[in-house]
Amino acid sequence: MASAAELKVKPAEIEPIDMSRKELYAEDRWQEPFRKLRKHAPIQWVPESDFGPYWSVSTYKPIQHIEALPKLFSSHWEKGGIAISGNPEIFEKYNMREPMFIAMDPPQHTGPRRAVAPSFGPSEVAEMKAEVQQRTAELLDSLPIGETFDWVPKVSIELTTGMLAKLFDFPWEERHKLTEWSDYGGDVELIKNPDTIEVRLAKMQEMGAAFAALWQQRIANPGKDLVSVMLQSEAMKDMPPEEFIGNLILLIVGGNDTTRNSMSAYAYGLSKFPEERAKLEADPSLIPNAVQELIRWQTPLSHMRRTVTEDTDMFGPLMKKDDMVVMWYLSANRDEEVFEDGEAIKVDRPNARRHLSFGYGIHRCVGARVAELQLNTLLEEMAKRRLRVNVVGEPVRVPACFVHGYKSLPVQLSHY
Ligand code: HEM
Incomplete structure (x- = not known):
């Protein structure tokens, strides 16, 4: 841990910049304001936004510290949860409950995390490889060469949703509902x-x-899928149905648009940096590092949110109990002190793995290995076929400050 003095950031030198505005993301204009914030106001109070007032944290180190102190910076859904939109008053008014472990603090968080984590261990994920490879290969072999199509539904959504449907043994024909x-x-x-x-x-x-229906069905008829594993685990077997189902939802939502948008970033990002694409095409051993670099560059979740549980001035300015804190991973992943020329993709970037896209600390993404497996496989299968994605039009982007991604991306495939 850094000393108290090291934790202090310089006071904000500029007027508040509200980075929650959706047009910044719809129009891909977030780079410059974040650069300004990192330089002049790494922690800044934003008194007004559509989501209410919040602390905006835009550099790497303070985000790591906030994530390392879950007692002081809570993820709990009753306090507002993990996204800027979480509002205890609205939750109460509409009786919205989000009892899932990503939105809980220790000790509640610990049991379900421990129950789920072993299913995402190195050997468990390695066992998924053959199935992912086969599905990826079949999909790539079905794509047209030299014709324009939309990469997002055809590849990113199809592969990601397929993986989740397999993991949970969700009815295959209804898998599109997971996306929706x-x-x-x-x-x-x-x-x-x-x-x-x-x-x-x-x-x-x-x-x-x-x-709930899936849960009932697996109680009656357990299999080897993740729902059955969760149901048989010590920590989750006696869990109230609402919480069990909340955690199921978390796994399916958590793994969905995040992985999808990393796959789209592969197509879009390498088209923007053709020299890097050439490097990767010439040397497929760079694939695992390129995957990390693409996840860094894209940062599929722009932020996570925390709520202050007691007054603290650990970073300098006084953060008050119940204040909302927004940790902009998207900006931290371009922090000049950690990543040289962070706006650029460098498939051989030496510290690509240091990105914060999966978060940090006790909530660090439990499904990271599954996401990496899917992305590595996609890039490997593309390389085996010497296939290249050429972007042939501008993408339509998700207009929001949470999921950072693409709604559509026109592409054509060619051979190299
Ligand atoms: C590139 C893809 C992915 C990204 C960028 C991503 C990102 C994240 C982030 C930022 C967090 C929160 C970390 C924090 O609060 O510190 C998280 C947590 C989580 N993710 Fe992912 N995720 C991805 C893929 C997946 C997949 C494939 C699954 C499951 C199938 C998954 C399941 C979860 C779960 C269950 C948590 C909660 C962990 C906890 O609270 O202990 N994620 N993820």
Whole structure:
């Protein structure tokens, strides 16, 4: 741990910049304001935003410290949870509950995390390889060469949702529902007005009912899938149904648009940096590092949020109990003190793995290895076929400050 003096950041030197505005992401204009914030106001109080006032944290070190202190900086859903849209008053008004371990603090967080983590261990994930490889290969072999198609639904969504459906043994023909629910679950913009809150609530209820049915079915008929494993685990076997289902939802939503947008970043990012693409095509042993670099560069979740549990001035300014703290991973992953020329993709970047895209500390992404497996496999199978993705039009981006990604991306495939 750093000393108290080392933790202090310089006081904000500029007027507040609200980085929660969706147009910054829809129009891909977040780079410059974040650069300014890192330089002049690494921790800044933003008194007004559509989501309420918040502390905006945009550099690497303070984010690591905040994540290392879960007692002081809570993830609990009753306090507001993990996204900027979490609002205890709205949660109460609409009776919205999010009992999932990503939105819990120790000791509640510990049991379910321990129950789920072994299913994502190195050997467990290695066992998934053959299946992922086969599905990826079949999909790539079905794609047209030299014709324009949308990479997002055809490749990113299909592969990611397929993986989750397999992991949970979710009915294959209905797997597109996982994508839809995940999109509604992760859309922070929907919380802004009562009409869209209602729509989101209805979708979440539909999802809850489907997972409740899955849960019932696996109690009656256990298999080898993750739902069955969770049901048989010490920590989760006696868990109240609502919490069990909350954790199921977490796994499916958590692994969905994140992995999907990393796959789209592969197509889009390497098209933007053709010299780096050439390097990767010439040397496929760079694939594992390139995967980390793409996850860093994209940062599929722009932020995670915490809530202060008692007054603290550990960073200099006084953060008060119940204040919202927004940790901008997207900015930290471009912090000049950690990543040289962070706006650029460098497939051989020596410290690509240091990115914060998976978070840090006790909540660090439990599914990271599964995401890496899927991305590594996609890049390997593309390399085996000497296939290249050429972006042939501008992407449509997700207009929000939480999920950082692409709605569509027109591409053509060619051979090299
Ligand atoms: C590139 C893909 C992914 C990214 C960028 C990502 C990102 C994240 C982030 C930022 C966190 C929160 C960390 C924190 O609060 O410190 C997290 C937690 C989590 N992720 Fe992922 N994730 C990805 C893939 C997946 C996959 C494939 C799964 C599961 C199938 C998954 C399941 C989870 C779960 C269950 C948690 C909660 C962990 C906890 O609270 O202890 N994620 N992820």
